[in-house]
Amino acid sequence: MAQIALQNVSKLYGDATALQNVDLTFTNLVTTAVVGPSGSGKSTMLQLINGLVRPDQGQVFAFGKPIDYQHLPELRLQIGYAVQGIGLFPHLTVEANITLLARLARWDAERIKARTEELMTLVNLPLSYALRYPHELSGGEQQRVGLCRAMTLNPEIFLLDEPFGALDPITRNEIQREFLHLQGSEARTIILVTHDLREALKLAQRLVVLDRGCVVQHGTGAEILENPANGFIRSFFQSQLDP
DSSP: OOSEEEEEEEEEETTEEEEEEEEEEOOTTSEEEEEOSTTSSHHHHHHHHTTSSOOSEEEEEETTEEOOGGGHHHHHTTEEEEETTOOOOTTSOHHHHHTHHHHHTTOOHHHHHHHHHHHHHHTTOOGGGGGOOGGGSOHHHHHHHHHHHHHTTOOSEEEEESTTTTSOHHHHHHHHHHHHHHHHHSOOEEEEEOSOHHHHHHHOSEEEEEETTEEEEEEOHHHHHHSOSSHHHHHHHHHHHOO
């Protein structure tokens, strides 16, 4: 059964429609990038899947079941979530930031230590950084810590909302390589929201294209590039990919 699906989902903010009648099933254990112009509903879709907002119509499924809004903390412990701002706690060390969810889940100290070292090694963070604070790290290093924290509980679902957008191009390329390495090491269902179509094609096996709250096409990058569903998608791709 698909882990994540939206069935006839609509979301309104006042008179503005963020998503409209969305029927979409995400493919398990691959990365799907959600792309589209600003205001097309990309972040809203991610927030619905994480239970941060509720649909005004329809149902959202996670782990093959309708989201139970009475037990959201339990759901979120099963979902990795990383955003552009990283959201590290400045008063906590790298180690404390990474292990926050594991401590909330009441893992024992030995298991926490082993998982922390495993993840820091995976993303090429020196273990000596464990006792540093976020302000002592570069932007790229902070992003790596954020990825470690999101992956600590080895979630089957990983949601990323413009996670690399604030990084300089060189650091961004480095983090993208780490992301591909992580997905190869621990495959999971990943939904990546990005405004960068080149990034989407590089990191994702499938794309979902949104326009004004509607899904206008979804499939592999190659399928959409070769057979755009309409003029909007054709012009959107050209504007993003032409030199």
